[in-house]
Amino acid sequence: MPGCPTAGPTESLTLGEVLRAALPDFAPTHRLPAHHWKVLRALAACHTAALGGHQYTCTHCGREHFVPHSCGNRHCPTCQRLNGAQWLEAQTDHLLPIPYFHVVFTLPHELNPLVQHNQAPLYSLLFASATATLLEFGRNNLQATLGITSVLHTWGQNLGDHYHLHCLVTGGGVSLDGTHWVARRPTWLFPVRALSVVFRAKFRDGLQQLFDAHQLHFPKGPPNLAEPLAWRRWLRRACRRKWVVYTKPPFAGPQAVLAYLCRYTHRVAITNRRLEALDRAHGTVTFRYRDYAHGGTFRSMTLSLPEFVRRFCLHILPPRFVKIRHYGLLANRDRPARIAHARALLGQVPGGPEPTLLIQLHVPHVEPPPLVCPYCGHATLVLIQVIPRPRAPSAWDSS
Numbered sequence: 038m039p040g041c042p043t044a045g046p047t048e049s050l051t052l053g054e055v056l057r058a059a060l061p062d063f064a065p066t067h068r069l070p071a072h073h074w075k076v077l078r079a080l081a082a083c084h085t086a087a088l089g090g091h092q093y094t095c096t097h098c099g100r101e102h103f104v105p106h107s108c109g110n111r112h113c114p115t116c117q118r119l120n121g122a123q124w125l126e127a128q129t130d131h132l133l134p135i136p137y138f139h140v141v142f143t144l145p146h147e148l149n150p151l152v153q154h155n156q157a158p159l160y161s162l163l164f165a166s167a168t169a170t171l172l173e174f175g176r177n178n179l180q181a182t183l184g185i186t187s188v189l190h191t192w193g194q195n196l197g198d199h200y201h202l203h204c205l206v207t208g209g210g211v212s213l214d215g216t217h218w219v220a221r222r223p224t225w226l227f228p229v230r231a232l233s234v235v236f237r238a239k240f241r242d243g244l245q246q247l248f249d250a251h252q253l254h255f256p257k258g259p260p261n262l263a264e265p266l267a268w269r270r271w272l273r274r275a276c277r278r279k280w281v282v283y284t285k286p287p288f289a290g291p292q293a294v295l296a297y298l299c300r301y302t303h304r305v306a307i308t309n310r311r312l313e314a315l316d317r318a319h320g321t322v323t324f325r326y327r328d329y330a331h332g333g334t335f336r337s338m339t340l341s342l343p344e345f346v347r348r349f350c351l352h353i354l355p356p357r358f359v360k361i362r363h364y365g366l367l368a369n370r371d372r373p374a375r376i377a378h379a380r381a382l383l384g385q386v387p388g389g390p391e392p393t394l395l396i397q398l399h400v401p402h403v404e405p406p407p408l409v410c411p412y413c414g415h416a417t418l419v420l421i422q423v424i425p426r427p428r429a430p431s432a433w434d435s436s
Contacts, residue, residue: 050309050312050313050314050315051083051084051114051115051309051312052080052113052114052115052307052309052312053080053081053082053083053084053085053113053115054315055312055315055322055342055345056077056080056081056346057081057085058315058317058342059320059322059342059343059345059346060077060081060346062320062342062343063342063343063346066343067343067346067347069350072353072355072356073350073353076110076112076353077346077350079108079109079110079113080108080110080112080113082108083107083108083110083113083115083116084105084106084107084108084115085105086103086105086424087426087427088105088106088107088108088426089105089106089423089424089425089426089427090103090104090105090106090423090424091103091104091106091420091422091423091424092104092420092421092422092423092424093408093418093419093420093421094418094419094421095410095412095413095415095417095418095419096417096418096419097410097413097415097417098410098412098413098415100410100412100413101421102410102411102412102418103424104408106426111303111305111354112305112306112352112353112354113305114305114307114308114309115309117303117304117305118303124302124303124361125302130373130376131367131372131376132294133184133207133376133379133380133383134383135207135208135209135220135383136208136209136221136223136287136288137205137206137207137208137287137288137293137294137297138205138206138207138208138226138284138285138287138288139203139204139205139206139284139285139286139287139288139297140171140203140204140206140226140232140282140283140284140285141201141202141203141204141281141282141283141284141285142163142166142167142170142201142202142204142232142236142280142281142282143199143200143201143202143280143281143282144163144200144201144240144280145275145278145280145281146198146199147274147275148200148275149198149200150256151253151255151256151262152198152200153198153256153351154253154254154255154256155247155252155253155254156354156355156358157355157358158247158252158253159200159244160189160191160200160354160355160358160360162240162243162244162247163189163200163202163240164187164189164202164362165239165243166236166239166240166243167187167202167204167236168185168187168204168362168364168365169239170232170235170236170239171183171185171204171206171227171232171364172185172364172365173235174227174231174232174235175210175365176213178227179209179210179219179221180212180213180219181209181210181211181212181213181218181219182210182211182213182365182366183206183207183209183210183365183366184206184207184210184363184364184365184366184367184379185204185205185206185207185363185364185365185367186204186205186361186362186363186364186367187202187203187204187205187361187362187363187364188202188203188204188205188301188302188360188361189202189354189360189361190202190203190301190304191306191351191352191354192306192307192351192352194326194327194328194329195326195338195348196306196307196345196348196349196351196352197348197351198351198352203301205294205297206226207365207366207367208220208221208222208223208226208287209221210365210366211366211375211378211379211382215378217382218379218382218383223287224286224287226284226287227284229282229283229284230279232282233279233280233281233282236280236282237276237279237280240280241272241276244272245272248268302361305352306348306349306351306352307324307349310325311324311325311326312324312325313325313337320341320342320343321339321340321341321342322339322340322342322345323337323338323339323340324337324338324340325337325338326338366379
């Protein structure tokens with residue numbers, strides 16, 4: 038429950054530690070999809086002996102040191118820091134010396150129950166509707182093809198379901214005939230009210246197509262949305278309000294674009310830094326959140342461990358679902374050729390952004406640092422063996 042403003046974050050507590058405390062009591066009383074249990078087991082085992090590890094010896098002090106393996110799961114806040122840095126380094130070749138805009142498309146909360154029962158198709162529909170809206174505005178208003186990188190987020194600060202799409206949009210594009218670059222004013226992209234209307238219409242039409250094709254699953258209880266009349270009434274009511282679309286101020290150069298990408302692309306529902314306290318005796322966990330209803334102040338929320346796990350599971354992505362997608366100029370197919378053509382039209386010298394941008398942004402380098410002995414402090418650890426992961430079955434599964 039919400040409380041008073043809280044102090045700074047605690048670094049020692051991790052999501053894996055919280056899950057290790059919660060899952061033994063959670064598993065016998067809750068049924069989850071098999072891929073949810075796979076994610077929870079991986080996160081709970083991250084950086085523990087359950088995944089095996091590397092055994093080192095120090096040539097300076099002679100003591101041995103065991104380093105457990107990480108899980109590498111994309112829902113793990115610990116592992117995503119390195120994955121995000123590696124992905125970010127690969128994106129620097131695709132940046133252009135132009136303004137970039139940050140546009141956010143949000144689904145109304147009336148759709149939350151339907152999204153929960155149809156995650157993969159409705160997540161994909163959100164991508165398709167939002168990016169088709171931006172590309173259409175680019176063609177009609179600029180007579181140009183924009184570049185878009187979209188990132189799906191499904192959570193709010195309190196771990197509730199809040200489905201929205203972050204779009205990084207080029208401030209201009211290549212003309213439809215491919216002969217010149219069409220620049221956009223650096224302070225304005227498109228009118229958000231018009232974007233909202235078109236986005237809502239595209240998503241509504243996509244929902245209707247899924248309904249007509251019998252590809253939707255509906256939550257239990259009234260109204261019975263499988264009945265066409267109830268469906269039409271519900272859909273009309275859900276689309277009656279204005280849907281939220283907003284554009285943030287443009288980024289100030291490639292450095293700011295990289296900072297955005299590093300911050301948003303590999304973010305997970307909750308980071309270790311937001312976890313504050315784990316009360317094993319009472320079965321609760323306390324985490325920090327930003328209360329946007331009260332000026333964005335930081336507050337603390339305490340949840341029971343089962344409720345915390347339930348909320349976290351709302352944001353486990355469907356298997357093999359891609360949450361970062363590129364469109365237009367930045368679409369994956371033939372992207373290097375399109376970027377080279379755009380740079381030629383812009384008169385940019387080939388070579389892309391400076392590699393020092395990663396250093397300026399304090400992004401962790403993808404190369405691991407030298408291993409330092411925790412006992413004597415010298416970088417003299419020598420690998421002596423790799424301990425494989427034990428093959429013992431997990432009891433944390435009621436699927």
